[in-house]
Amino acid sequence: MTSTTPARSAAQLTSVTKTFGVAPQEVQALRAITVSFNAGEFTAIMGPSGSGKSTLMHLTAGLDRATSGQILIGDTDITALDDAALTVLRRRQIGFIFQSFNLVPTLDAMSNIALPFELDRRAISPEERSWIDRLVDELGLRDRLTHRPHQLSGGQQQRVAIARALATRPDLIFADEPTGALDSRTSREVLTLLADASTKYGQSIAMVTHDPVAASYADRVLFIADGQLVHELRRSSAEEISRAALELETRS
Numbered sequence: 001m002t003s004t005t006p007a008r009s010a011a012q013l014t015s016v017t018k019t020f021g022v023a024p025q026e027v028q029a030l031r032a033i034t035v036s037f038n039a040g041e042f043t044a045i046m047g048p049s050g051s052g053k054s055t056l057m058h059l060t061a062g063l064d065r066a067t068s069g070q071i072l073i074g075d076t077d078i079t080a081l082d083d084a085a086l087t088v089l090r091r092r093q094i095g096f097i098f099q100s101f102n103l104v105p106t107l108d109a110m111s112n113i114a115l116p117f118e119l120d121r122r123a124i125s126p127e128e129r130s131w132i133d134r135l136v137d138e139l140g141l142r143d144r145l146t147h148r149p150h151q152l153s154g155g156q157q158q159r160v161a162i163a164r165a166l167a168t169r170p171d172l173i174f175a176d177e178p179t180g181a182l183d184s185r186t187s188r189e190v191l192t193l194l195a196d197a198s199t200k201y202g203q204s205i206a207m208v209t210h211d212p213v214a215a216s217y218a219d220r221v222l223f224i225a226d227g228q229l230v231h232e233l234r235r236s237s238a239e240e241i242s243r244a245a246l247e248l249e250t251r252s
């Protein structure tokens, strides 16, 4: 993308708040957050434990509802959608990579990868088939396709989860600590693949991580503290990201 091309927003949050529970026990998990995730951009989300990272991701992905504010996915205001419409939008436009992989234990690797199509009750087109073939090869899963999750290593399970999230080429991908369970070599492969998905295929990736090395693969890093956006860095080294995180922690 050149600097003259206006960035297309894959998701836009405006003054989004999220409150859990009721007074006097209520928790303000997000406090009037305004942020956009552009198409083709890889964003890392960092912040201390309990700062609201997962909540931000879950609301933007339509897995939970905001207390107030507006969330656009593409041009659609998801805060105005009913649950059925939200489920369809999520299935078609959003991919998830959870820390726990969320693979179906009774299905083999290929069936897990094809699950989003199955759930959407549609056949895989020839074009999609060749894309999936490519993912399978790039992720080194070719000789593991008939294995079920318990027959795969943690890193292989994570790669199946990543192939599944990318298979339908969703506009937006959310990843919660995607490299948490991986060794450093597999982590690098996974992060490179996520970065490629954004640059080569225009997908918008939002990744929650505690790891400055993982965050250094992103185009920008958002720092959240106490439910608010407190800092943002453009592409930075792991050292710069660590330093910023440390400064923000000592400030609070």
Ligand SMILES: Nc1ncnc2c1ncn2[C@@H]1O[C@H](COP(=O)(O)OP(=O)(O)OP(=O)(O)O)[C@@H](O)[C@H]1O
Binding pocket: 020, 021, 027, 028, 029, 047, 048, 049, 050, 051, 052, 053, 054, 055, 056
């Ligand atoms: N379902 C819930 N009910 C009540 N409080 C919640 C709920 N989910 C999150 N919270 C609270 O909201 C705040 C933000 O939580 P969140 O999980 O978004 O933080 P996080 O930054 O992702 O933390 P971590 O890095 O530890 O995963 C925390 O104080 C948490 O206890």
